[in-house]
Amino acid sequence: MSNNTAISCNLVNNSSSASGNCPLVGKMITIKKRKNKSFVPLGVPKFNGSIEEEGLVFDMKIEKTLTPVDKINIEILNKQNGTIIFQEEITDRNKLSEGDHEWTWDGFDTNDVLDTKLLRSLEIEIKATAFMGTQSSFHSEEFKIKRELKHKWVDIKINKSNNTIDVTLKINFKDGGTNGLNRRVPASVITNNGNIAPIRTRTETFSTLKSWAISGINQYWSRNVVINGITYSVSINAIQSSANSMKTPKIIYCTNQTGGRSRNWEASRILFYNIGYLKYKGQWYLANKNKTDKHYRHTSAHEVGHEILKAYGGHLYSKRHKETSTLVTQSPLPNTPYPLRGEIDLMKYSSDRYYPNRFYTHSKAAEKDVNGLIWLTKIKIK
Numbered sequence: 416m417s418n419n420t421a422i423s424c425n426l427v428n429n430s431s432s433a434s435g436n437c438p439l440v441g442k443m444i445t446i447k448k449r450k451n452k453s454f455v456p457l458g459v460p461k462f463n464g465s466i467e468e469e470g471l472v473f474d475m476k477i478e479k480t481l482t483p484v485d486k487i488n489i490e491i492l493n494k495q496n497g498t499i500i501f502q503e504e505i506t507d508r509n510k511l512s513e514g515d516h517e518w519t520w521d522g523f524d525t526n527d528v529l530d531t532k533l534l535r536s537l538e539i540e541i542k543a544t545a546f547m548g549t550q551s552s553f554h555s556e557e558f559k560i561k562r563e564l565k566h567k568w569v570d571i572k573i574n575k576s577n578n579t580i581d582v583t584l585k586i587n588f589k590d591g592g593t594n595g596l597n598r599r600v601p602a603s604v605i606t607n608n609g610n611i612a613p614i615r616t617r618t619e620t621f622s623t624l625k626s627w628a629i630s631g632i633n634q635y636w637s638r639n640v641v642i643n644g645i646t647y648s649v650s651i652n653a654i655q656s657s658a659n660s661m662k663t664p665k666i667i668y669c670t671n672q673t674g675g676r677s678r679n680w681e682a683s684r685i686l687f688y689n690i691g692y693l694k695y696k697g698q699w700y701l702a703n704k705n706k707t708d709k710h711y712r713h714t715s716a717h718e719v720g721h722e723i724l725k726a727y728g729g730h731l732y733s734k735r736h737k738e739t740s741t742l743v744t745q746s747p748l749p750n751t752p753y754p755l756r757g758e759i760d761l762m763k764y765s766s767d768r769y770y771p772n773r774f775y776t777h778s779k780a781a782e783k784d785v786n787g788l789i790w791l792t793k794i795k796i797k
């Protein structure tokens with residue numbers, strides 16, 4: 416006798432079967448991953464606008480069965496502890512017919528959360544179970560989630576139930592020490608400024624400057640974005656980390672000389688905190704502490720932003736400040752005024768000689784660049 420489908424239920428007790436169904440001996444269903452396939456959470460497009468896959472596609476095959484398939488249950492399981500990450504019941508008859516079908520998982524779990532860091536830590540199993548009357552048959556396969564891109568410094572957690580996206584950015588500020596503490600400031604300059612003494616010991620520690628730099632990144636890169644017609648609130652959480660962090664400037668405390676010009680590219684990475692007596696085009700002035708602290712946070716967000724722009728849009732997009740500056744001398748291009756209303760792009764230069772009053776309140780990383788952070792978390796199946 417070799418009629419598999421006629422086998423009595425109580426002969427087969429080595430297979431898990433839900434709600435008392437009788438497992439079949441023959442495989443009535445198979446589900447297979449497509450190797451090295453990748454997708455971007457929420458299908459955020461590439462920098463050039465090209466479409467990205469929004470999920471992992473699996474190939475499902477339903478064999479010819481004597482009894483029609485009533486439903487298929489697909490489970491994405493955490494292999495280590497057996498818990499269900501996601502599951503879907505298919506009852507649409509068109510999707511239960513004999514032959515080849517596709518099934519797509521967008522990476523979200525049963526709570527509508529997609530967490531790139533968590534997914535990479537799991538051994539995952541996909542299991543498809545076909546139910547035919549009182550009988551069932553299943554097939555499963557294991558896989559792992561990896562990064563598609565080399566940028567290990569960004570991870571995201573998307574929560575579709577409250578439309579929030581938490582972005583973790585690993586940065587690694589280093590202590591660049593001080594410049595100018597022992598430099599002389601002309602006596603006349605000190606007299607003209609109410610005899611305020613030049614700074615001789617640093618007034619802010621590296622640790623303080625680091626925390627202000629981090630708060631600047633979080634402030635200027637957090638914003639609302641619209642993806643597929645849905646508004647998400649994106650919160651940036653920059654964390655200091657020596658492992659897997661992006662290239663990050665050293666921080667130098669600078670006073671009693673020409674203020675340092677911050678930069679962050681392959682040849683040099685310095686974030687300056689310019690305070691106290693400073694020279695600009697040969698003229699001495701005393702920095703306004705409140706403005707200095709505000710500007711420093713803005714500059715931190717801008718400089719760190721160069722690495723994000725480079726990773727997402729390439730060298731020229733980053734170094735030419737999104738078509739608002741020259742490449743070599745890093746000067747603003749003519750006719751690039753600050754906008755009179757709306758957002759001021761954190762990463763753009765301007766030909767205007769003065770910052771507008773609303774500079775710090777309206778500066779933001781552009782929506783496209785923040786979406787770029789999501790794109791950078793592109794996922795691959797292994």
Ligand SMILES: [Zn+2]
Nearest residue numbers: 717718721736
């Ligand atoms: Zn710049």
